[in-house]
Amino acid sequence: MRHIISILLENEAGALSRVAGLFSARGYNIEAMTVAPTHDPSISRMTVATRGSEEIMEQVLKQLNKLVEVIRVQDLTEGPHIERELMLIKVHAVGPDREEVKRLSDIFRGRIIDVTDRSYTMELTGTGEKLDAFIHALDPGMVIEVVRSGASAISRGAKAI
Amino acid sequence: MTSPTTTQDRPSPELETEELTGAGIVVRALRDEGVEYVFGYPGGAVLYIYDELAQQDAVRHILVRHEQAAVHAADAYSRVTGKVGVALVTSGPGATNAVTGIATAYMDSVPMVVITGQVPVALIGNDAFQEVDTVGITRPCTKHNFLVKDVRDLASTLKTAFYLAATGRPGPVLVDIPRDITSHKTHYHYPEKISLRSYKPTVKGHPGQVRKAMQLITSAQRPMFYTGGGIVLGNASAELRKLVRTLGAPITHTLMGLGAYPASDRQFLGMLGMHGTYEANMAVQHCDVLVALGARFDDRVTGNLAKFAPHARIVHVDVDPSSISKNVRVDVPVVGDLQQVLLEMNQVLAESDQRNDPQAMQAWWAQIEEWRQRGCLHYKQDDRIIKPQFVVQKLYELTGGNAIVTSDVGQHQMWAAQFYGFDRPRRWVNSGGLGTMGFGLPAAMGAQVAEPDSTVVCITGDGSIQMNIQELSTCLQHHLPVKVACLNNHYLGMVRQWQEFFYENRYAMSYVDALPDFVKLAEAYGHIGLRADTPADVEPVIREALRLKDRMVFMDFQVDPQENVYPMVPAGAALSEMILV
Numbered sequence A: 001m002r003h004i005i006s007i008l009l010e011n012e013a014g015a016l017s018r019v020a021g022l023f024s025a026r027g028y029n030i031e032a033m034t035v036a037p038t039h040d041p042s043i044s045r046m047t048v049a050t051r052g053s054e055e056i057m058e059q060v061l062k063q064l065n066k067l068v069e070v071i072r073v074q075d076l077t078e079g080p081h082i083e084r085e086l087m088l089i090k091v092h093a094v095g096p097d098r099e100e101v102k103r104l105s106d107i108f109r110g111r112i113i114d115v116t117d118r119s120y121t122m123e124l125t126g127t128g129e130k131l132d133a134f135i136h137a138l139d140p141g142m143v144i145e146v147v148r149s150g151a152s153a154i155s156r157g158a159k160a161i
Numbered sequence B: 001m002t003s004p005t006t007t008q009d010r011p012s013p014e015l016e017t018e019e020l021t022g023a024g025i026v027v028r029a030l031r032d033e034g035v036e037y038v039f040g041y042p043g044g045a046v047l048y049i050y051d052e053l054a055q056q057d058a059v060r061h062i063l064v065r066h067e068q069a070a071v072h073a074a075d076a077y078s079r080v081t082g083k084v085g086v087a088l089v090t091s092g093p094g095a096t097n098a099v100t101g102i103a104t105a106y107m108d109s110v111p112m113v114v115i116t117g118q119v120p121v122a123l124i125g126n127d128a129f130q131e132v133d134t135v136g137i138t139r140p141c142t143k144h145n146f147l148v149k150d151v152r153d154l155a156s157t158l159k160t161a162f163y164l165a166a167t168g169r170p171g172p173v174l175v176d177i178p179r180d181i182t183s184h185k186t187h188y189h190y191p192e193k194i195s196l197r198s199y200k201p202t203v204k205g206h207p208g209q210v211r212k213a214m215q216l217i218t219s220a221q222r223p224m225f226y227t228g229g230g231i232v233l234g235n236a237s238a239e240l241r242k243l244v245r246t247l248g249a250p251i252t253h254t255l256m257g258l259g260a261y262p263a264s265d266r267q268f269l270g271m272l273g274m275h276g277t278y279e280a281n282m283a284v285q286h287c288d289v290l291v292a293l294g295a296r297f298d299d300r301v302t303g304n305l306a307k308f309a310p311h312a313r314i315v316h317v318d319v320d321p322s323s324i325s326k327n328v329r330v331d332v333p334v335v336g337d338l339q340q341v342l343l344e345m346n347q348v349l350a351e352s353d354q355r356n357d358p359q360a361m362q363a364w365w366a367q368i369e370e371w372r373q374r375g376c377l378h379y380k381q382d383d384r385i386i387k388p389q390f391v392v393q394k395l396y397e398l399t400g401g402n403a404i405v406t407s408d409v410g411q412h413q414m415w416a417a418q419f420y421g422f423d424r425p426r427r428w429v430n431s432g433g434l435g436t437m438g439f440g441l442p443a444a445m446g447a448q449v450a451e452p453d454s455t456v457v458c459i460t461g462d463g464s465i466q467m468n469i470q471e472l473s474t475c476l477q478h479h480l481p482v483k484v485a486c487l488n489n490h491y492l493g494m495v496r497q498w499q500e501f502f503y504e505n506r507y508a509m510s511y512v513d514a515l516p517d518f519v520k521l522a523e524a525y526g527h528i529g530l531r532a533d534t535p536a537d538v539e540p541v542i543r544e545a546l547r548l549k550d551r552m553v554f555m556d557f558q559v560d561p562q563e564n565v566y567p568m569v570p571a572g573a574a575l576s577e578m579i580l581v
Ligand SMILES: Cc1cc2nc3c(=O)[nH]c(=O)nc-3n(C[C@H](O)[C@H](O)[C@H](O)COP(=O)(O)OP(=O)(O)OC[C@H]3O[C@@H](n4cnc5c(N)ncnc54)[C@H](O)[C@@H]3O)c2cc1C
Pocket: B107, B108, B109, B168, B169, B170, B227, B228, B229, B230, B231, B233, B234, B235, B253, B254, B255, B256, B257, B271, B272, B273, B274, B275, B276, B293, B294, B295, B296, B297, B298, B300, B301, B317, B318, B319, B320, B323, B336, B337, B338, B339, B409, B410, B413, B431, B432, B433, B434, B435, B436, B494
């Protein structure tokens, strides 16, 4: 099953490689990994999308907790949560495609953020599935470049992790 | 990776403390930490530190001949004393040579601080002379590591390193110090206490879980204790003995746990696992409640996981939650420090009168005695060729079971574990997790430094001893009268045994041709060499070695090259499927 793990860790050089190193050394899967400082600049938030059985996830959480610089770990998929990903996508847009791309972007609530006479660059946010759906909706030959942030996620309700 | 404190935590410069160089801070911090010995090897990046070391005598330095040995010696010093061991090496090759030692300590959870020199801050990342990314290389084999980039962080980083090494699940912590940091000056302030918001090991056991555990244990028909290195590391032997004696239950140890419960006691069934005793392995396979304390269900212990302890409900106490339910699902987990948790368990026991059913216990013991009758460690004594087991037995007898025994890796290690009965913890020092050949001799040095008046015996093999033989020179320089007992079978015996059992007797590269004359070699290093060729030589050789109290003695026992370690659970088999003699 897919899990989204939210990690609060000391915002220190090397903390990121400790987490990444843990995943590779122990053979855990990483689908995506994002990291940035929180409102407290001494703390970073890392979000890891991963897959694994329940036993593996239990070990992943325990091993993460064991890292000296990790302050808190939670598997967000255990409760209600909201997941978002940002995608920047550049596509060929000439002739009749130009209007079609614009229309599609509107349907997916994308925004066109850069334009040339032959291309559009768009910004979309949503779950990974929605972003996948957008890409699928395009003619594969049209896509020039895709940049995805990887999942960010937060739990529902008033509490922090 | 960088230092744990933020700028605001630094002491204000107005505070009237001495100004010291970084090197001065290192040495002062070691002193304030109560460190008596540092094992190390100098080089460019640590010369300021060596300069400071030479100008005082509170912290003494043992000069080894290879950095790996420095780390093993510091490791063994820690295993024997329970204190944090300290090693000091230079950058680049000094650090890479130390890595095997660090990984060895990491696998066996030994508290250590390793200080490595680094190139000056401005040169880091430049492929400078003798630069390696030490923090990067050692990240997966340390509990934690630091690169100090500001001298003002040095003292608190060292304090944090000692704190991390010794608390929770212990382990080696590395502090990488660039050369220029050791010459920069700042006010010295060594924090008294460290508190990290991201690191809070659990010490006390959850009372509800402890009660549940005792409930399960005392209701067992066939209880079995399986305890490991955690009892030794956590100094929990006394509490363990109390609990096990009160309950009258059988107990086995892992290789790392030997000595925690007296081997000479009737309730002790010997070691379990791949080369464990028949009675210990059978008892684990047939028990209905297994009590695992400070043991991590290693694959050398469990054999085939799916068939491990099939009838047992399992209690597991460990300070590291990630050890629990990692390989084997546990019914009653307790996270906490063993000394504390065992104290709580003994309290619960004292306050209740629930005890195991005496009739069930009697039947259980009758069954165990039957297994014990099998005499699984029996070997055939010969009057011409020395049996390696015989040597270990004689060593045990002639040292009165009181020696500190270090070992290397191979058959000799298993015979040492099986035939030297340890009645106390911290007397048996070996590399279990990483299985590092070359550990034994430097470990014996560390042990001898820790206990100058004790007899320290290194039970080694002809292969292993040659992996750090250069340390014979250190023994001379520092007057370390260790006794090496080499079970010389002219083979990488453990490899040969596997080839005999599982590779149809094809002995690929396991015969060690061209062995040196160890007696002459010892003499060349300024020591005494003794050789035993027949069983009749064994006792006189050991007696002579022990008589030469102040001398390092190398005993070369020419033992049966074909002898195998029994019992043996083949890899992948269930614990009860032992190959017996
Ligand atoms: C050639 C060879 C053969 C071997 N054969 C065998 C064999 O037959 N049998 C065998 O047993 N081993 C054998 N080993 C050793 C094996 O590889 C493992 O090293 C060993 O089994 C692990 O021991 P342990 O479970 O006691 O764990 P350790 O590595 O000693 O780990 C200690 C555990 O205790 C916990 N702990 C530490 N401190 C505390 C504390 N204060 N409070 C609570 N918990 C704490 C730790 O978190 C950890 O989980 C062999 C090794 C070699 C090289």
